[in-house]
Amino acid sequence: MALEVLSLTFDPITLLTILVGVTAGISIGAMPGLTSTMGIALLMPLTFAMEAHTGMMLLIGEFVGAIYGGSITAILINTPGTPSAAATVLDGYPFTKRGESGRAIGISTVASFGGGIISGIIMILVAPVLANIALKFSAPETFALAFFGISIISSISGKSLLKGLFSGAIGLTLALIGVDNITGFTRFAFGSTFLMGGLAVIPVMVGLFAMSQCFLSIEELEATNVITQKIKSALPTKQDLKTIWPTILRGGLTGTFIGIIPGAGGDISAFVSYDMERRVSKHPELFGTGLPEAIAAPESSNNGTTGGALIPLLTLGIPGDSNTAVMLGALMIHNLIPGPMLFVQQAAVVDTLFIGFMIANVFMLILGLLGIPLFVKIVQVPRKILVPVIIVLCLVGSYAINNNYLDVVVMLVAGVIGYALVKGGFPLSPIVLALILGPMAEGNLRRSLVMSKGSVMIFFERPISAAFIVIAVVCLFLPIIKRWIVMYRNFKKSSAA
Amino acid sequence: MREIKRSVLILCILMLVSVHAAYAGGTSDSSAASTGGYPQNPITITCPPAAGGGTDLLLRALAPVLRENLGQNVLVVNKPGGGGAIGFSAAAKDKPDGYNIVALVAEVLGVTHVAEVDFSFRDFEIINMINATYGTLTVNAKAPYNTLQEFLDYAKKNPGTVRFSNSGVGGPWHILAAAFASQAGIDIIHIPFDGGGPSAIAVAGGHVEATTASAQENEVHIKTGNSKLLAIFSPERDPRFPDVPTGAEAGFEGQLITVFRGFGAPKGTPPEIIKILDEAIKKTLDDPRIVDFMAKQGFTKDYLSGPDFYDLMAREDEIFRVQSKALGLGAK
Amino acid sequence: MILSGIIFLLAVLLLLNIRKESGETVHLFSKKNTTVFLSLLITVLYVVLISVVGFPIATLLYLFGLMMFFRIKSWKILIGVPVLTTAILYGVFTRFLFVQFPRGILF
Numbered sequence: 001m002a003l004e005v006l007s008l009t010f011d012p013i014t015l016l017t018i019l020v021g022v023t024a025g026i027s028i029g030a031m032p033g034l035t036s037t038m039g040i041a042l043l044m045p046l047t048f049a050m051e052a053h054t055g056m057m058l059l060i061g062e063f064v065g066a067i068y069g070g071s072i073t074a075i076l077i078n079t080p081g082t083p084s085a086a087a088t089v090l091d092g093y094p095f096t097k098r099g100e101s102g103r104a105i106g107i108s109t110v111a112s113f114g115g116g117i118i119s120g121i122i123m124i125l126v127a128p129v130l131a132n133i134a135l136k137f138s139a140p141e142t143f144a145l146a147f148f149g150i151s152i153i154s155s156i157s158g159k160s161l162l163k164g165l166f167s168g169a170i171g172l173t174l175a176l177i178g179v180d181n182i183t184g185f186t187r188f189a190f191g192s193t194f195l196m197g198g199l200a201v202i203p204v205m206v207g208l209f210a211m212s213q214c215f216l217s218i219e220e221l222e223a224t225n226v227i228t229q230k231i232k233s234a235l236p237t238k239q240d241l242k243t244i245w246p247t248i249l250r251g252g253l254t255g256t257f258i259g260i261i262p263g264a265g266g267d268i269s270a271f272v273s274y275d276m277e278r279r280v281s282k283h284p285e286l287f288g289t290g291l292p293e294a295i296a297a298p299e300s301s302n303n304g305t306t307g308g309a310l311i312p313l314l315t316l317g318i319p320g321d322s323n324t325a326v327m328l329g330a331l332m333i334h335n336l337i338p339g340p341m342l343f344v345q346q347a348a349v350v351d352t353l354f355i356g357f358m359i360a361n362v363f364m365l366i367l368g369l370l371g372i373p374l375f376v377k378i379v380q381v382p383r384k385i386l387v388p389v390i391i392v393l394c395l396v397g398s399y400a401i402n403n404n405y406l407d408v409v410v411m412l413v414a415g416v417i418g419y420a421l422v423k424g425g426f427p428l429s430p431i432v433l434a435l436i437l438g439p440m441a442e443g444n445l446r447r448s449l450v451m452s453k454g455s456v457m458i459f460f461e462r463p464i465s466a467a468f469i470v471i472a473v474v475c476l477f478l479p480i481i482k483r484w485i486v487m488y489r490n491f492k493k494s495s496a497a
Numbered sequence: 498m499r500e501i502k503r504s505v506l507i508l509c510i511l512m513l514v515s516v517h518a519a520y521a522g523g524t525s526d527s528s529a530a531s532t533g534g535y536p537q538n539p540i541t542i543t544c545p546p547a548a549g550g551g552t553d554l555l556l557r558a559l560a561p562v563l564r565e566n567l568g569q570n571v572l573v574v575n576k577p578g579g580g581g582a583i584g585f586s587a588a589a590k591d592k593p594d595g596y597n598i599v600a601l602v603a604e605v606l607g608v609t610h611v612a613e614v615d616f617s618f619r620d621f622e623i624i625n626m627i628n629a630t631y632g633t634l635t636v637n638a639k640a641p642y643n644t645l646q647e648f649l650d651y652a653k654k655n656p657g658t659v660r661f662s663n664s665g666v667g668g669p670w671h672i673l674a675a676a677f678a679s680q681a682g683i684d685i686i687h688i689p690f691d692g693g694g695p696s697a698i699a700v701a702g703g704h705v706e707a708t709t710a711s712a713q714e715n716e717v718h719i720k721t722g723n724s725k726l727l728a729i730f731s732p733e734r735d736p737r738f739p740d741v742p743t744g745a746e747a748g749f750e751g752q753l754i755t756v757f758r759g760f761g762a763p764k765g766t767p768p769e770i771i772k773i774l775d776e777a778i779k780k781t782l783d784d785p786r787i788v789d790f791m792a793k794q795g796f797t798k799d800y801l802s803g804p805d806f807y808d809l810m811a812r813e814d815e816i817f818r819v820q821s822k823a824l825g826l827g828a829k
Numbered sequence: 830m831i832l833s834g835i836i837f838l839l840a841v842l843l844l845l846n847i848r849k850e851s852g853e854t855v856h857l858f859s860k861k862n863t864t865v866f867l868s869l870l871i872t873v874l875y876v877v878l879i880s881v882v883g884f885p886i887a888t889l890l891y892l893f894g895l896m897m898f899f900r901i902k903s904w905k906i907l908i909g910v911p912v913l914t915t916a917i918l919y920g921v922f923t924r925f926l927f928v929q930f931p932r933g934i935l936f
Contacts, residue, residue, distance in 0.1 A: 045557045135723070138704035179579060179612055197578025215865045221899055262698065317717030318698050325694065328717075329554055333794060339721035384899040385906060388892050389914050391872060396918055403574050404583070408876055416869065443691075450688050451660060451704065 008053055008352045009359070017054050018356055021061020022363045026371075028062065029069020030081045032206045032390075033397015036066030036266075037322045044330050052334035053349050057356045059330055060310075063323050064360040067266050067302050068112040068368065075104045075295070076379050077390065079210035083201060084266025084305075086432045087274040087298035089209065094290030102376045106236040107292050108299045109368030111248050115300030116361035118252030119259065119307025124354045127311045128340070130260055133464075134312035134320065137262050139447040140459050144468035145261065146441035149268055151472045152275040153430045163426045171434025174199055175442075194406045201435050203398040203411040208428050210394045211415025214387050216422065221383055236292070244296035247277055251297045255304020260311050265321025266302035267436055271429075273301035279475075307357065314338050314350065535595055535770055539570035542760075543591070543599040545584025547577035550692075551713065551796075552602055552758055555628065558790050559781055566777040580608045580665060589616040593765035598624065598774065603669045603756040606814045610821035611667030618810050621761035622768075625775050626801035626809065627782055628758040628791075631731035632673040632709040634744075635718075637700055638725045645728045645747035648707070649681055656684035660705040662696035664714075665689050667817075667826050670696065673709045673730065673754040675820040681749065687824075700724050711756065712738060713795050730754070737795055755813060757799075759806050775803065871895055888915045 008014065021043075028039040039062045047055030070085030075092035088108065095104035122130070153168040177188040178198025189195040236244075251273040258269035277297035278284045287294050309320025317338035319325035328338070336342060336349060343350055378386075398411040418428055452458035460466045542560070546552040553575060560571040576584035581604035588599035605618050634645055642648040652659045661678075663671040666689045678685045688705055690696040693714035699705045701718035708715070712735055718724040719738075729735050730744040730753050744753075760778060762771060781787055782798055791798060801809060875891040882890075892911035901907055 041553075048558070135702040138699055138702055194578070194583060197583050200578075215869070218865045218868050218899075219862065221864065263695075316701075316721055316723070318701075319694070328694070329550070332717075333554065335793065337720055338717055341720065384896060384901050385910055388895040388899070389910065391895075392888055392892065392914060392918065395876065396922060400922060402578060402583075403576055404578075404587075405880070412869075412873065412876070419865070447688060447690070450686065453657075453686070 004348045005351045005355070008348060009355045014054055014057055014352075014356065015359070017050070017058050018061045018360050019363055021058040022065040022360050022367060025062035025065020025067075026069035026072070026364070026367060027065075029066030029085075030072045031397055032073055032079050032081055032210045032394055033202055033400060035082045035202060035401075036063055036070075036084075037326060038401065039066050040323055040326045040330075044326065044333075047330060048333065052336055053352045053356070055334055056327075056330065056336070056353055057360070059327055060306075060353065060357055061360045061363070063327075064116055064303070064306050064357070064364055065367075067306055068109065068116075068299070068364050070302075071108040071112070071295075071299055072105060072375055075108065076101055076375060077210070078213045080205060080432075082266075083205060083432070083436065084270050084302035085298075086205065086267060086429060087270040088295055090274065090288055090429060091290050091294035094288070095295070096379060098290060100290075101379055102372050103236055103240070103292075104290075104295055105372050105375055106369065107240060107244060107295050109365060109372075110236060110241070111244060111251065111296035111299040112303040112368070113361055113365040114245070114248035115252040115255050115303035116306055116364070117358065118249070118300075119256040119304045120354070120358050120361065121307075122253075122256050123307040123311050123357070128315050128343070131312045131315035131318075134260055134262050134316055134318045136464060139444040139451060140462050140465040141261075141468070142263055143441055143444035143448055144459060144465035144472070145258075145264055145268070146437045146444065148468045148472035148475070149271065149437045150434065150441060151476045152271050153433055163424075164430050167421065167426050167428065167430035168434045171431035172438045174204065174431070175435050175438030194404070198439070199410060199435070200401060200407060201432070202401050203407040204414045204435060205432050206394050206398055207411035207414025208418035208421075208431060210390065211411060212418030212422055212428075214391055214394075215415065215419040217383050217387050221387075240292045244292050247293040247296040248300040250276065250280075251300030252304040255301035256308035258301070259305030259308020259320045262312060262318050262320055263440070264305075265309060265323065266305045269301040269305050270298035271433055273297040275475075303361075310357070314342060314353075315340070535773060536567055536569040538596050539572055540567065540596050540598065541572050541574055543584055543588040543597065544573050544575045545577065545581040545588075545600065545604065546602060547575060551630075552600055554794070555758065555791075555796055556600055559778075559787060562781045562784050562787055563777060566780045567773075579614075580604055580611070580668070582608050582612060582614045586614060586616050588761075589620045589763060591763045593622075593763040593767075595762070595766055595770035595774070598760050598762045601626075601757070601759045601761045601810075603754070603813070606810060606817045607667045607669060607672065607821075609814075610817050611826050618761075618814065620764055622764055622766045622771055623803040623807045623810075624760040624762060624771055625778055625803055626757050626759035626799065626806040627778065628796050629799040630711045630713060630756040630758075630797075631729055632670055632754055632756070633712050633715065633729045633741075634677075634707060634709065634727040635697070635700055635712075635715045635724050636707045636727060637703045638723050639703065640706065640725075643725070643727070645742070645744070645749055648727060649683060652681075652683040652685065657686065659683070659707065660686045660688050662688050662690050662699040662705040662708045662710075664693040664696050664710060665691065667821055667824075669754050669756045670709045670711075671824075672817050672820045675824055676754065676816060677709065677730075677749075679820075679823065697724070712741075716795070754816060755809065757806070757809065757813075759801070771803065867898070868895065871898065885915050885919050888918070 024043065025036065025039060028034045029036055040059050043058055043062055047058055050058070066082060067084050070080050070082035071088045071092065073079050073081040074085040074088040076096055078089050078093040080086040080089055092104050092108070095101055150168070153164055177195055179189075180187060254273050254276065255266070255269045258264050258272065274294065274297050277293055278287045281287065281293065305321060309324040312318040312320050313324040313328060313331070315338065317328060319328050331338060336346060394411060395408055398407045399405065401407060421428060448458050449456070459469055542556055544553055544556055553573070556573045560573055564571045576587055578584070581602065585599065585605050585608070588597065591597035599621065601618070601621065601623070608614060609617050634648065636642065636648065642651050661674040663674055665671065670693065671687055671689065674685065674687060688699070690699060693710045696708045696710050697715045697718055700708045700715070701721075701723035712726060712729060715724055715726065716737075719726055726738055726741045728742055728744050728747045728749070729738070732743070732753070734743055735741065760774065762774070779800065782800060788798070871891070871894065875887055878887040878890065881887070889911045892914060893907055896907055896910065
């Protein structure tokens with residue numbers, strides 16, 4: 001059987017497919033507006049004609065590549081290419097401003113690779129055991145996770161917590177638009193069918209980050225155009241690697257775990273890891289200025305979700321995130337019915353997928369590192385040329401999501417709002433976080449309450465949800481408690497003196 | 498400053514000129530496409546459900562074969578959102594020139610009773626129906642009841658505690674559960690999720706007691722042994738689950754919700770074109786590649802002609818209307 | 830649900846009030862920004878134009894026009910970049926990704 005697996009995996013067609021998948025993935029991920037999930041949905045029809053393992057490898061390769069690819073534009077032009085890179089802009093773009101974009105991309109590539117490999121190892125070794133956790137997750141647990149996620153806003157607010165909360169409030173208000181899932185009541189739709197569907201995260205994100213960045217760049221068209229990027233420091237230094245390997249370990253594990261949770265994917269895990277890294281760091285105040293570990297954390301984490309999300313998908317047929325939700329359809333089409341039977345009856349295919357996953361990560365590492373000189377050149381294109389092209393890309397990307405013209409309008413409006421907010425010194429990331437987590441939190445809160453027939457105790461009777469809520473509350477109040485302790489000590493000192 | 502003014506001026510002139518040229522030059526002949534020689538352009542199928550779902554999959558499999566039968570490219574374009582409202586609303590407003598058709602799925606009925614939308618199924622020319630799915634009674638594998646009757650007994654002994662997950666407020670499974678409960682005389686709680694998949698997962702994980710989602714959506718969990726299928730509310734047994742009784746066989750003579758899939762076109766599309774499309778789709782359904790695909794993926798072929806499909810929708814719409822009102826849904 | 834809406838509005842207003850006290854004046858409509866707003870205007874025109882003349886032509890015009898507005902002199906760039914960008918985008922999106930751009934009169 002081992003022989004069969006090896007022959008399936010190292011067949012040139014399979015390898016080529018993985019390569020194509022990863023390349024396509026990186027491109028799709030880098031393009032603002034296109035997401036990894038979209039890529040899988042678009043590539044899926046192409047797999048109909050392929051054999052099962054080849055087809056799935058194409059999709060898995062795209063998955064791995066796209067989650068990484070988003071970081072490229074995040075670092076270079078302060079725009080997340082996919083939602084899972086939204087945390088990478090925080091410290092990624094400062095690197096580019098310093099002229100060290102190559103180093104940043106290198107760190108991101110290595111971290112993504114590390115996170116992916118860690119999740120792959122966990123997937124191969126302990127998949128069935130961990131998968132059962134996925135089954136225990138329902139509305140209360142998801143709410144608790146979202147609640148925990150929202151508490152992270154304080155961490156990503158940068159210098160002003162107040163402004164961060166304001167941004168978060170904006171995000172939550174935007175999230176309210178649309179048909180309420182629990183009662184069918186329409187909110188803030190002003191009679192428009194389009195608004196009934198709510199604001200899609202991608203046009204808002206692209207507009208807030210990319211368009212506003214374009215507007216800011218337009219202000220500086222005449223200025224000394226280009227920050228020369230140091231090519232010499234194109235690769236992360238040995239010191240960098242030493243600094244970030246514990247980060248990668250932490251991020252990879254966190255990402256894998258969050259990936260296993262149904263419905264939670266790279267976008268959430270990136271923020272959670274960023275926050276975690278800041279809390280364990282010896283210099284948390286430097287976060288946001290361009291620290292290697294601040295890039296390594298979200299990137300290792302979001303790639304960690306790739307292997308993590310595959311675990312419940314293959315063992316239980318429960319998708320761990322939106323990408324795997326689409327992949328479930330592909331699995332069924334190729335007659336790979338998830339479940340314990342899959343591992344028994346089609347063990348060879350499953351093993352092929354596992355090994356293929358690892359190979360995809362290797363390809364991603366190679367392509368990423370090889371591509372650094374190319375990526376860096378992009379930043380050196382004069383703004384006058386770059387900005388118009390980026391605007392067109394944003395427009396096309398926003399339209400392509402739902403083939404809806406109005407998404408482009410949303411993007412433009414978000415761009416203007418983002419421009420105003422940045423000028424006012426407001427952080428943009430909390431808006432994205434709130435937009436993603438808000439609906440998740442509210443929907444599941446109310447769903448849980450219906451499930452429990454109105455009893456709030458449901459969150460505390462269930463161990464997992466109770467745990468998340470406690471952690472969230474502790475995280476929220478810990479800084480305040482710390483400050484009180486310090487104040488108390490100072491008070492004691494001054495009264496003793 | 499003068500430089501900016503000049504280039505802006507040139508730019509605006511350029512744009513104005515092209516707009517004029519466009520309007521003056523091409524008065525596009527969007528009125529009645531001559532049927533002699535239809536189709537002459539690619540055809541777009543608007544798909545309100547999102548990419549990757551069952552409907553999307555089926556359409557994308559049909560498209561290449563349909564292309565052969567029509568002689569023109571067939572494009573599937575997803576327009577998700579609002580429970581289908583966005584896609585249907587856009588499709589109803591498309592040009593009735595025969596190059597825009599839409600996939601009509603059960604949501605076209607449901608969403609009109611939940612929210613204020615600007616369309617109804619009557620705003621379309623009905624081409625045909627190709628497929629129907631039916632709801633089920635699926636429960637957690639570890640539950641103490643093993644037949645539909647045992648489940649009803651349990652529900653009657655425990656009023657107000659049995660929870661049914663569904664794919665969304667006002668959606669087919671919600672309505673089916675409501676119809677089932679009112680007919681059986683049991684008192685249940687409805688918990689909406691975001692789609693059939695999550696509602697099936699909720700049952701598999703034991704977070705709710707039952708769901709009326711389709712066999713297809715529950716299939717994975719039945720096979721992994723986390724859920725068990727008690728009955729299927731369809732006219733005949735499902736070949737993939739030959740041991741599972743139909744609702745009628747299990748003693749429940751109830752209303753069937755048919756989750757249908759079919760095609761429609763904007764009102765005003767010429768009847769000759771509708772006929773051509775109908776024939777082409779019929780031919781596609783009989784193509785061995787499609788027969789094979791549908792069998793493998795569990796899509797049954799349930800063909801209904803345009804008028805028959807319209808009647809079906811009218812009947813189902815009444816069920817949706819009655820139940821939605823009873824549930825307190827709808828435009829306030 | 831309406832309650833939560835009100836609460837949010839209140840929260841927002843509260844924060845706005847506190848913000849005013851920090852006394853930074855932000856110039857949203859200064860001389861520096863005329864270029865930005867003009868660019869925004871041109872972009873909006875472009876979006877409208879797409880539905881009139883179709884994506885390829887509109888994009889060509891837009892890129893050409895905007896770069897000229899930004900005072901790029903080199904004709905090689907003024908022609909080359911729009912053509913290349915439009916061609917690649919149109920090709921990739923319509924052939925590989927099956928995205929359908931709104932169709933205008935000509936295209």
